Amino acid sequence: MDHHGPAQGDQLDHGWRELLRAPYGLRLMAISAGIGLHAFNEVAIAPVLPIALDSLGGIALLPFVYAAFFAMVIVGGLSASPLRRRFGTRLALSAAGVIYLLGMAIQFSAVSAPALLLGRVAQGLADGWIVALSYTLIADLFPPLLVARIFAVEAILWAAAAVLGPFAGGLTVQYLGWRIALVVSVPVVILFFAILPFALPKHDKPQMAGTRHLLIPPRLFTLNSTVGRGSWLLFLMMCAQSVSTVFLAYTLHHRLGLEPVKVGLVLVTLALSWSLGAIPIANIDHLPTRQRIMRIGPLLQICGAGLVSTGLYSSHLWLVLLGQVLNGLGFSMAFASASQAIIEDAEPEHRMTTSALLPSLETSGFVVGSSVIGGLASMLGAQSHLAGTSPTPVIFYLWGTSAFISLLAFLAARGVTVRLRSS
Numbered sequence: 001m002d003h004h005g006p007a008q009g010d011q012l013d014h015g016w017r018e019l020l021r022a023p024y025g026l027r028l029m030a031i032s033a034g035i036g037l038h039a040f041n042e043v044a045i046a047p048v049l050p051i052a053l054d055s056l057g058g059i060a061l062l063p064f065v066y067a068a069f070f071a072m073v074i075v076g077g078l079s080a081s082p083l084r085r086r087f088g089t090r091l092a093l094s095a096a097g098v099i100y101l102l103g104m105a106i107q108f109s110a111v112s113a114p115a116l117l118l119g120r121v122a123q124g125l126a127d128g129w130i131v132a133l134s135y136t137l138i139a140d141l142f143p144p145l146l147v148a149r150i151f152a153v154e155a156i157l158w159a160a161a162a163v164l165g166p167f168a169g170g171l172t173v174q175y176l177g178w179r180i181a182l183v184v185s186v187p188v189v190i191l192f193f194a195i196l197p198f199a200l201p202k203h204d205k206p207q208m209a210g211t212r213h214l215l216i217p218p219r220l221f222t223l224n225s226t227v228g229r230g231s232w233l234l235f236l237m238m239c240a241q242s243v244s245t246v247f248l249a250y251t252l253h254h255r256l257g258l259e260p261v262k263v264g265l266v267l268v269t270l271a272l273s274w275s276l277g278a279i280p281i282a283n284i285d286h287l288p289t290r291q292r293i294m295r296i297g298p299l300l301q302i303c304g305a306g307l308v309s310t311g312l313y314s315s316h317l318w319l320v321l322l323g324q325v326l327n328g329l330g331f332s333m334a335f336a337s338a339s340q341a342i343i344e345d346a347e348p349e350h351r352m353t354t355s356a357l358l359p360s361l362e363t364s365g366f367v368v369g370s371s372v373i374g375g376l377a378s379m380l381g382a383q384s385h386l387a388g389t390s391p392t393p394v395i396f397y398l399w400g401t402s403a404f405i406s407l408l409a410f411l412a413a414r415g416v417t418v419r420l421r422s423s
């Protein structure tokens with residue numbers, strides 16, 4: 001039967017203390033290292049790549065370097081589940097870690113921009129494998145009542161990466177050079193390898209015989225299931241957020257005249273509010289309540305888009321900050337519950353594939369959203385308008401598109417039901 005509340009009777013307390021004690025503590029550390037490596041790699045390397053490519057005389061390749069990395073992360077997510085079934089979790093994660101290190105070594109020793117691109121491709125593939133395999137372990141290694149708290153920990157990891165990543169990357173470039181900055185995540189890789197042998201079950205084996213290695217799980221993006229509507233919810237919310245990811249920093253700097261440090265502080269408010277909101281929501285064991293909260297999440301994203309655009313139009317920074325906070329809270333309300341609902345609703349034989357695809361689902365949402373918003377911006381000549389000092393309706397066109405996509409996410413959320421697997 002489905003569980004709709006906390007465990008009763010003499011069952012263990014499925015709270016934070018339970019998550020941190022053996023055997024779950026080490027498992028959480030291993031998964032956190034894998035997901036944290038993905039988060040840190042995205043945000044810490046972003047300010048380094050333009051400097052590195054400019055030094056190598058290949059700044060024209062910058063868009064291709066970004067695109068290639070995200071494309072390979074998606075490829076890694078698609079192929080992670082068959083990889084685990086064929087070789088087992090330990091071997092698959094170990095191989096991904098080695099390729100990740102190889103990609104960093106290629107970038108560190110690059111003498112040309114194409115060589116740097118090659119290293120970034122290798123690192124993106126390994127990154128996609130590591131984060132996707134980490135997601136597949138959530139449903140396998142933890143009881144359902146702990147899963148929401150694991151996603152709350154993930155939100156905290158993203159907030160920490162958002163705060164520390166650019167600072168670590170920028171500081172390393174300034175004092176040690178861009179080559180060292182490209183390998184600044186080596187300590188996280190070492191931690192990942194150190195924990196791996198102790199965290200994973202020793203009985204994990206390849207699952208070759210009689211197993212269909214599907215790249216795309218059934219019911220993804222359908223409209224009549226929690227897996228389908230939940231995938232639309234996460235995809236569309238990431239699409240909607242891409243407008244701020246692409247244009248907010250540029251507009252804050254040129255329109256409001258903010259210095260880079262202050263721009264960074266504005267951007268990081270989303271990640272901080274996401275992590276702060278995720279913790280109390282993860283403590284709610286009453287599933288119907290969490291479901292209602294999840295369905296409200298996209299509405300906060302709509303309000304956030306309205307406040308950000310109004311603040312940019314009127315040059316009121318406090319409105320932008322409030323909009324960023326609402327965007328972060330919207331993600332905290334929807335992300336963990338939707339992710340868990342998708343995992344729990346998947347058929348047992350397809351749960352691994354479904355879990356592995358969640359990070360790629362989010363990444364593809366950002367890529368598609370950036371393409372749509374970028375195309376609209378090009379048609380509107382947005383860059384010149386956003387850089388001007390006079391109010392421009394282009395701001396409302398861009399963030400209005402974001403709000404419309406969030407409305408579609410709200411409609412998708414109405415078909416997502418949060419349930420737990422039968423015990």
